[in-house]
Amino acid sequence: MADKRQVLIVDDDPDFLEQMDMMFQAGGYATRTAPGRKQAEEILQGFTPEIAVIDLMMENDDDGFILAYRLKRKFPECAVLMVTNVTGETGLEFPRIDDSAGWISADAVFSKPVRFEQLKEQLRKMGKA
Amino acid sequence: MENEKRLKLLIVDDEEGMRMGVKRALRNHRIEMEDGTKVAFDVVEASSGEEAVSMMEQEPPDIVLLDNKMGGISGIDVLTWINERDLDLMAIMITAYASIETAITATKQGAYDFLPKPFTPAELKVSVRQASEHLLALRQTRALEEEKRRVRFQFISVLAHELKAPLGAIEGYLYLLRDGTGMDDPKVYERVVERSLVRLSGMRKLIYDLLDLTRLESGQKKRELAPTSVIEAARTAIETMTPDADARGIVIDLEAEGEITLEADRGELEIIFNNLISNAVKYNRDNGRVTVRLEETSEEVRIAVADTGIGMTPEEVEKLFGEFVRIKNDRTRNILGSGLGLSIMRKIASLYGGEVSVESAPDQGTTFTVILKKTLE
Numbered sequence: 001m002a003d004k005r006q007v008l009i010v011d012d013d014p015d016f017l018e019q020m021d022m023m024f025q026a027g028g029y030a031t032r033t034a035p036g037r038k039q040a041e042e043i044l045q046g047f048t049p050e051i052a053v054i055d056l057m058m059e060n061d062d063d064g065f066i067l068a069y070r071l072k073r074k075f076p077e078c079a080v081l082m083v084t085n086v087t088g089e090t091g092l093e094f095p096r097i098d099d100s101a102g103w104i105s106a107d108a109v110f111s112k113p114v115r116f117e118q119l120k121e122q123l124r125k126m127g128k129a
Numbered sequence: 130m131e132n133e134k135r136l137k138l139l140i141v142d143d144e145e146g147m148r149m150g151v152k153r154a155l156r157n158h159r160i161e162m163e164d165g166t167k168v169a170f171d172v173v174e175a176s177s178g179e180e181a182v183s184m185m186e187q188e189p190p191d192i193v194l195l196d197n198k199m200g201g202i203s204g205i206d207v208l209t210w211i212n213e214r215d216l217d218l219m220a221i222m223i224t225a226y227a228s229i230e231t232a233i234t235a236t237k238q239g240a241y242d243f244l245p246k247p248f249t250p251a252e253l254k255v256s257v258r259q260a261s262e263h264l265l266a267l268r269q270t271r272a273l274e275e276e277k278r279r280v281r282f283q284f285i286s287v288l289a290h291e292l293k294a295p296l297g298a299i300e301g302y303l304y305l306l307r308d309g310t311g312m313d314d315p316k317v318y319e320r321v322v323e324r325s326l327v328r329l330s331g332m333r334k335l336i337y338d339l340l341d342l343t344r345l346e347s348g349q350k351k352r353e354l355a356p357t358s359v360i361e362a363a364r365t366a367i368e369t370m371t372p373d374a375d376a377r378g379i380v381i382d383l384e385a386e387g388e389i390t391l392e393a394d395r396g397e398l399e400i401i402f403n404n405l406i407s408n409a410v411k412y413n414r415d416n417g418r419v420t421v422r423l424e425e426t427s428e429e430v431r432i433a434v435a436d437t438g439i440g441m442t443p444e445e446v447e448k449l450f451g452e453f454v455r456i457k458n459d460r461t462r463n464i465l466g467s468g469l470g471l472s473i474m475r476k477i478a479s480l481y482g483g484e485v486s487v488e489s490a491p492d493q494g495t496t497f498t499v500i501l502k503k504t505l506e
Contacts, residue, residue, distance in 0.1 A: 015298035015324055022311045085293060113297040115304065 004030040005128065006048060010040045010067060011055035011083070016112070020053055023116040037063040044071065049078050051128055053119065054106075056084035065105075072105035079128045082106035083114050133159075133167045136261060137188075140174050141181040141207065142196040142223065147246075148174040151194060154250035160258050168261050178202035182210055189216045192260050194244070196223045197231060205231070208238040217268070219260035223248075291335055291468065295328040335467040341400060342469055345476045352394045352480070359389040359398060359430055363421055366402030370410050378416040381406065385423035391430050391501060397477045404470040405434040405497050411466070412495065413438035428503055429483065435496040441489040449487065450475075474499060 007029045009020045017033050024031045032047055034040035036058050052071055056064035068080050108122045123129040140151040152172045160168040173190065175181035178201050181193070193211070197204035208220055219241045224231055232243060241263065242256050302325045304310075311317045360383070367381050374381050391398075402421075409419040417437040424431040441449070449471060474497075475485050482502035489495040 013294060013298060015328060016301065018320075018324070019298075019301040019305060022305060022317065026310045085290065085297070112293075113300045113304075116310075 004028060005050045007031045008034070008040060008043060008047065008049040008052045008071075010034045010037070010052070010058070010064075012036055012058040013055070016055070016083075027116070027120070037067045040067055041070070044074065048075060051079045051081070051123060053081045053083060056082055056109075068105040079123060079126050080106045081119055081122060082109045083112055084109060085112045132165060133169060134265070135169050135171055136191040136264075138170045138172050138192045138194065138257070139181060139184065139190040140172060140194045141176075141178065141199075141204065142174075142194075143176055143199040144196070145176070147196070147223075148176070150250070151253065154253050155257065158254060158257075160254075160261055162262060162265065166265070168265075170257070178204065178207045181207050185211070185216065189218055191217075191264060192219045192221065192257065194221050194223055194257075195240075197235075198225060205234055205238060208235060208240055212239045219264045221256055221260055288339065292332065295332040298328045299325045331467075335469070338467040338469040338473060342473050342476065345473065345480075352397070354392055354394055356390050357393045357395045357398060359391050359393075359423055359425075359432070360385050362395060362398035363402050363423060363432075366399060366406050367421065369403065370406045373407075374410045374419065377410070377413070379410055379413050379419060380417075381410070381419040381421065383421045383423075389423050389425045389430055391503060393481070393501070397480070401432065401474050401477055401499055404474050405432070405499065408466075408470060408497070409434050409436035409438070409495075412436060417494075430501045430503065432499040432501070433496055434498075435494060437494045440491040440493050440495050441487075442491055446487050446489050 007024045009017060009024065009031060010033070011017045011020070012035050014035065017035060021031050021033050029051070032043050032049070034043055037060075040054075049071075052068070054064050054068055054071075058064060064082060064084070068082060071078055072080060107126060110118060110122075120129055138151075138155060140148050142148050142151075152174065155170045155172050158170060162168060170192075173184065175184055178199055181195075182202075184190075185193075193207075195204040195207055204222055204224075208222070211218065211220060220239065221242045221244055222231075222235045222240045223244045223246060224235075225246045235243070241260050244253065244256050302321045305321055306312065306318075312321075363383055363385075367383060370381065406419060406421065413419065413436045419437075420433075420435045422431075422433045422435070424433075471485065478485050478499050478501060483500040486498045486500075487495065488498075
C-alpha cells in the first residue's frame, strides 16, 4: 500500500468521480475522492496527494481554480490535472494557460470527456505515472 | 436631467436662411415623449449633399432634414447613400415642389416624412417630433429583441451543458466496459450499467420537459379545456410515483374534501401533479411522508404538496425560480432533475391566472403551493 501513488479526485458529478476512481484504482493508485472544494480541503488535512484531478466548475464557477491554487501552494510537488466541460459549451474558450500571474495552478487542462490514457500520458511526461 | 435625451439633427440645404431658420426653431426646443423622456436637439448643418455625406461618414446624426434641390448631388442621392449604409436615422425630405415622382422615389429610399417648402416653425416641430418618436420606438424595440436573443442564447448554452453532462458520464462508463476496467467484479459491472441507465433516463426526462416547456411557450400545445376532476389528476400522478415512493418507504397521502372540479386541461393538471409529487418524493428522506392537499374556494383551486425532506435555506429558495436552476449541495448531489420543472409549473399556473409559491425549512421539508383560478377574464 505504501508505495502506491496517492491521487485526489475532485468533481461534483458523481459518475465522473466514480469513473476516475475506478480507473485510478485499476491502474494501481491509492485514491481519495471529494464531491467539492470544501470536502477536498478537509481531505488535504491528512492526505498528501502526488496527483490531483480537479473539475474546474463545481458548486461555484471558480472552485476548481481556488482548490488548485491552494493545493499547489501547500504541495508544490503535486501534479494538478484540471478537467473541464467549459470549452465549446458556453462558447467560452478556456483561456490559454499563462501562468505568469500564477492564477491557473494546473499542470495540464483536459476537456471532458477525458480518457484515462490521456491523463496517464501527461503523468508519464511528468514522471508521475 | 437623467431623463433627457439629446438627438443630433443635421440640416442639409444650400440656402443659408433655411439652415438658420431650422437652427433657431430647434435650438431651445424640447419634446416630451409619452414615457416622460425629454428630447432636445443638437443641430448641425451642411450646405451641400457632398458636405452632408462627409459629415455622416464621420458621425451619423439621428435625424436628417434633406433639401432635394441643391447644386451638386441631390437630396435623393444623399438618401440613397444613407439607405445603402443602413444608417440608424430618420430622414425628412424638404422639397419645394410636391412632385409625386420625387415623393415616390424618396419614399422608396426610406424617407420618413416630407416638409413642403415653405414651412412654418410649427410644421417643422411636428415633423421632427414624429420622427423622434418613431426613431426612439424603433431603437427600443431593437434593444428588446437583442435582449430576447441574448436570453435565448443563454438558455441554449445551459441546455447544451445539461445534455453534455449525462452524455459524458455514459461515455465514460462505456469506455470502462470496453476496456474491462474493474469488470472482474460483477458488482462493479452492474453498477456501471445501472448508472448509465439512470443518466440516460435523466436525459430523456430533460428532453421531455424541454418539449413541454417549448409547447407551452409557443402556445402550440392545443389546450382542451373541460370540467376536470382535480382529485382524479392527483390520484393518477400519485399512482405513477408510488413505486419510487414505496422503494424508499415514503407514504403519499391525499387530503381533499368532496369533489373538486376545474375547467382545465387534464394534461396540464397532470404535469403539475407529476412535478410536485415526484419532487416531493425525490427530495424526501427515507420513510418520509408526502401530503397532497387540495382545497377549493369560490375563485380558486389550491394545490399544496408538502414533503418531510431535506428542505431549503431562504437563499436556496430565492435561487430556485430560474430556468435550469438546481440547488447544488451535499444532499442533492445524487438526485437527478432537469431544472425545468418549476418553470413548467409556473408557465401552466399562469395560463390559469395563478401562481406557484414555496415554503421551506432545511431538514424539515418543503411545501409547494400552486393556485389555479377558476375563471379567467
